[in-house]
Amino acid sequence: MSYADVNGINLYYELQGEGEPLILLHGGLGSGEMFGPVLPAFTAHRQVVLVDLQGHGRTADVDRPFDFRVMAQDVAALIDHLGLDKPDVVGFSMGGGVALHLAIIAPEKLGRVVSASAGIRRDATYPEILEQQGQVTGAAVEFMKETPMYQSYQKIAPRPEDFPRLLDKIGAAMQKDYDLTDEVRGLRVPTLVMGADADMVPPSHFVEIFNLLDGGLRDGGWTGDGRPKGGHALAILPGTTHYNLVDSPLFPIVALAFLDQGA
Structure with missing residues (x-):
């Protein structure tokens, strides 16, 4: 369990397992611990780098908005800091968006990429979900106190009192329009697009x-x-949703089957 001072942030990471390097990037309001149920499948033959992204898990927030491209720059700097040779990257939800941005801005640093449950246009999201996302602010903290996300944050965050700030920043980020169509069309890193069937x-x-x-x-x-x-x-994983795809035993099986093609 270590920290790296990179790109203006003190980024928390863990190294687990041995083998070719593989970076795992978690979803919003989560941390590297989000991969707990499937982590043994990844660490069986890989050296896994679990990263806590800006303001999540054990990485304290800094004075900048949540921006997937900047978070991708954080991860690119971590790759250099650790001296990793073209690691593969698997990202889920927010982490899937960061993984795509990483493939866009730093393709020369990567092997293969799995982007799971990450859209490339805001207007592709179901309208009812966009409405729910519009309600994510620090004022919602009281409603979150019984959730695993809040409880995990209180347990491991360096500043547990920052949870309302985390909600504010995620809420603000989700309100910004985006369209990565042109950038994705030019991707040079072999990429597995993965999603739940619901x-x-x-x-x-x-x-x-x-x-x-x-x-x-x-x-x-x-x-x-x-x-x-x-x-x-x-890959579309059957019988899964955005909220349980990362826990499905199919998730590491399908991801590793794709990544190992580059070995």
């Missing part, structure tokens, strides 16, 4: 992302010659 965006949105990566546009052919030229792939 996610907070429709499955068709994950197909849309795959289409941007040259996937799903033609028959793959007997030899696979028709598959996306960049080595990209798509």
Whole structure:
């Protein structure tokens, strides 16, 4: 369990397991502990770097907004700090968005990327979810006190009293419009687009992302010659939602099957 002073933040990380490096990036209001149920599957043959992103888990917040691109810069700086040679990256939800931004801004530093449950356009999110996201502010802290997210934060955060600030920042970030269509179309890092079959965006949105990566546009052919030229792939996990995909035993199985193709 260590900290790295990188990119203006004291970033918490843990190293577990041995083998080729793999960075795991958690979802919003979570921490590296979010991967607990599936972590043994990842650490069985990999050296896993569990990162607590800005203002989450054991990483204290700093005076800047939540911005996925800046968080990706944090992770890129951590890769340099640890001297990692083209690690693979698996991100879920917020972490999936950070993983995509990392592939956009620092492709030369990465091996392969799995982006799970992360949309690339705000308007792809179901309207009722956008309405709920609009209610996320520090004023909601009283309603959060019985949730695992609040209880975990109180247990491990360096400043437990910052939870309302975390809600304010996440709420503000979710109100910003975004569209990564052009950036994703140019991705050079082999990327697995993963989603739940009942996610907070429709499955068709994950197909849309795959289409941007040259996937799903033609028959793959007997030899696979028709598959996306960049080595990209798509997976929709059956029987899962945005809220339990990361706990599914299918999550590490599918992610590792894709990542190991680059070994």
